[in-house]
Amino acid sequence: MTKARKPNNDDVVKVDFDFRRQLAKKVEGNLASFCYQCGACVGDCPAATYSDEFNPREIMLKVLYGLGEELLVENSVLWQCTNCYNCAERCPQDVKPVEVIISLKNMLADLNIYPPTVEKIIGTFEKTGRTTPLSPAVDRQRERFGLPPMKPVPMDEISKLLEPASDEEDDAE
Amino acid sequence: MKPFAFFPGCLIPVRYPAMEFAIRQTLPKLGIEIVDLEGASCCPDPIYFKSKDKVAWLSVAARNLTLAEDLGLDVFTNCSGCTATLSEAYHLLKNDELREKVNRRLKKIGRKYKGTSRVRHVATLVRDEAGYDAVRESVVRPLDGMKMAIHYGCHLLKPSKIMNVDDPNNPEVLEKMVEAIGATPVRHRNWYLCCGKACQHEAIPLNMMHALLGTVKDVEAEILCLICPTCFSQFDHGQMKVAKHFNDDYHIPPVYYFQLLAYAQGIPYDKLGFDRQRFKPESLQRFATSSAQVEN
Structure with a gap:
C-alpha cells in the first residue's frame, strides 16, 4: 500500500x-x-x-x-x-x-500531464472526431461486409464545442 | 417495425465491421428498424477524452444526442463505452445548471439539447422492444448444448443508478439472450471482473485477464460471449499477451453476441468475419449442417 x-x-x-x-x-x-x-x-x-x-x-x-x-x-x-x-x-x-x-x-x-497512450487517443479525437483512426484499409474491410465507407465527422462543429462559450465561467483557470 | 436511431461509435464500424454487419442483419428480423444518424462523432469515449475535460466531453455527447432528437427517435448503441457516455450525458444533463452550460456551447453551432431521446445498449433494446421469445423465434439453427461463458463488462450495468438496466450484482439479460439462441450460459467465478482496458498499467490488466480466462477455462466454456468491442479487443488480442506472459494457453474465442445471433439466424460462418479474430470460434461450425442455411 x-x-x-x-x-x-x-x-x-x-x-x-x-x-x-x-x-x-x-x-x-x-x-x-x-x-x-x-x-x-x-x-x-x-x-x-x-x-x-x-x-x-x-x-x-x-x-x-x-x-x-x-x-x-x-x-x-x-x-x-x-x-x-x-x-x-x-x-x-x-x-x-x-x-x-x-x-x-x-x-x-x-497541467498538460497525460500518459502517452492517453494523449495519443485524445489527439486523434480532437483532430478527426473519432478515437479510432481511419484509413483506406478500413473502408475496404467495410466493403467486404456490404457496409458504406466511413463519413468524415463535421469537425467545424466539434472544434467549437471543445472551447468554452464566451459567457462560460472558466473552470480550469 | 419500430424505428430507433443507431449510434455505431468508432471502434465497431472502424475496426470490427463484422459486428456492425451482424447488428444490421439481426435487428430487422426482430422488428427493429435501424435509422442511421448523419453527422455523428465519437460519443466521446468515457475513458480518455472524458479524462481531459468533462464539460467538453458532455458537450460533444449532447450534440450526438441532438442528432437523434432531430429525428424524434430514441437512440441505441452497439458498444458499452458509447452507452456509458451517452447515458451518463442524458443523466447529468437533467441538471439545469449543467444543461445550461452545455447549451451555451451548443448555441455556437446552432443546436440545443432537450433531453428527449433515451439511450440504450442494443442488448437491452432487444430485450425491451423485441423480447427473448422473438429472439428465440428468429433462430433457424439453435446452438444446442454449446457452453458459453458470459462477460458482461462494466458499462452495460454500471453505474446502475444511471444505466438502470439490470441488477449489477446478479444480472440475467445476457444469460437469457444466450439461452434464446439455444446455447447454455455458464457463469464462471470471475464473471464480474473488468476487462482492464482502461487501466494504464502493464501488470494489472494482464493479471485480471489471466484470472478471468482461468475461470472461463474451469467451466469448460467453448466461447466467451460479450457485448462490448473494447472487452473483445482485450480478450482477443490481449489473450495472446496473457498467454505469452504467463506461458499459458487458453484458446477461448471471444465472440460478440450479435455475431452469434446472426449465425443462429442462418448467416453462414464465413460471412461473419470470424477469420479476422486471433481466436476463432471454429466449434460453431458443427451447427452448419444442422439446419438450412439462409442466404442473405
Whole structure:
C-alpha cells in the first residue's frame, strides 16, 4: 500500500483548500467531501486487488487532506483505475470515487500531464472526431461486409464545442 | 417495425465491421428498424477524452444526442463505452445548471439539447422492444448444448443508478439472450471482473485477464460471449499477451453476441468475419449442417 503522508509537528492537518476548490469546480469533483473513509470502495476494486499501489479510499483521503501534489504528478496512480464503477456501486455516501478520480485527471490535463497512450487517443479525437483512426484499409474491410465507407465527422462543429462559450465561467483557470 | 436511431461509435464500424454487419442483419428480423444518424462523432469515449475535460466531453455527447432528437427517435448503441457516455450525458444533463452550460456551447453551432431521446445498449433494446421469445423465434439453427461463458463488462450495468438496466450484482439479460439462441450460459467465478482496458498499467490488466480466462477455462466454456468491442479487443488480442506472459494457453474465442445471433439466424460462418479474430470460434461450425442455411 502507498504510505499516507505522515504528519509531523510542523505540518499537522494542513489542508490545501485551494486544491479542493479547484477540484470542486470539475463536474462531480466535489463528491469526495461526503467520504467518511469506510473503505467499502476497496473490496470490489479490481485495481486494488491486483495492485499494491492503488487504493480508492486512500485517494479520497488525499483529496480530503488536499494532498494534490501527491496525485497530480507524472505517472500518477490515478491512471491505474480501471473505470469499472464498482466503487460507485458500493459507496454508501454516493461519493462515486471513480468520478472524483476522473475529475482529478481533468486537473492533470489542465497541467498538460497525460500518459502517452492517453494523449495519443485524445489527439486523434480532437483532430478527426473519432478515437479510432481511419484509413483506406478500413473502408475496404467495410466493403467486404456490404457496409458504406466511413463519413468524415463535421469537425467545424466539434472544434467549437471543445472551447468554452464566451459567457462560460472558466473552470480550469 | 419500430424505428430507433443507431449510434455505431468508432471502434465497431472502424475496426470490427463484422459486428456492425451482424447488428444490421439481426435487428430487422426482430422488428427493429435501424435509422442511421448523419453527422455523428465519437460519443466521446468515457475513458480518455472524458479524462481531459468533462464539460467538453458532455458537450460533444449532447450534440450526438441532438442528432437523434432531430429525428424524434430514441437512440441505441452497439458498444458499452458509447452507452456509458451517452447515458451518463442524458443523466447529468437533467441538471439545469449543467444543461445550461452545455447549451451555451451548443448555441455556437446552432443546436440545443432537450433531453428527449433515451439511450440504450442494443442488448437491452432487444430485450425491451423485441423480447427473448422473438429472439428465440428468429433462430433457424439453435446452438444446442454449446457452453458459453458470459462477460458482461462494466458499462452495460454500471453505474446502475444511471444505466438502470439490470441488477449489477446478479444480472440475467445476457444469460437469457444466450439461452434464446439455444446455447447454455455458464457463469464462471470471475464473471464480474473488468476487462482492464482502461487501466494504464502493464501488470494489472494482464493479471485480471489471466484470472478471468482461468475461470472461463474451469467451466469448460467453448466461447466467451460479450457485448462490448473494447472487452473483445482485450480478450482477443490481449489473450495472446496473457498467454505469452504467463506461458499459458487458453484458446477461448471471444465472440460478440450479435455475431452469434446472426449465425443462429442462418448467416453462414464465413460471412461473419470470424477469420479476422486471433481466436476463432471454429466449434460453431458443427451447427452448419444442422439446419438450412439462409442466404442473405
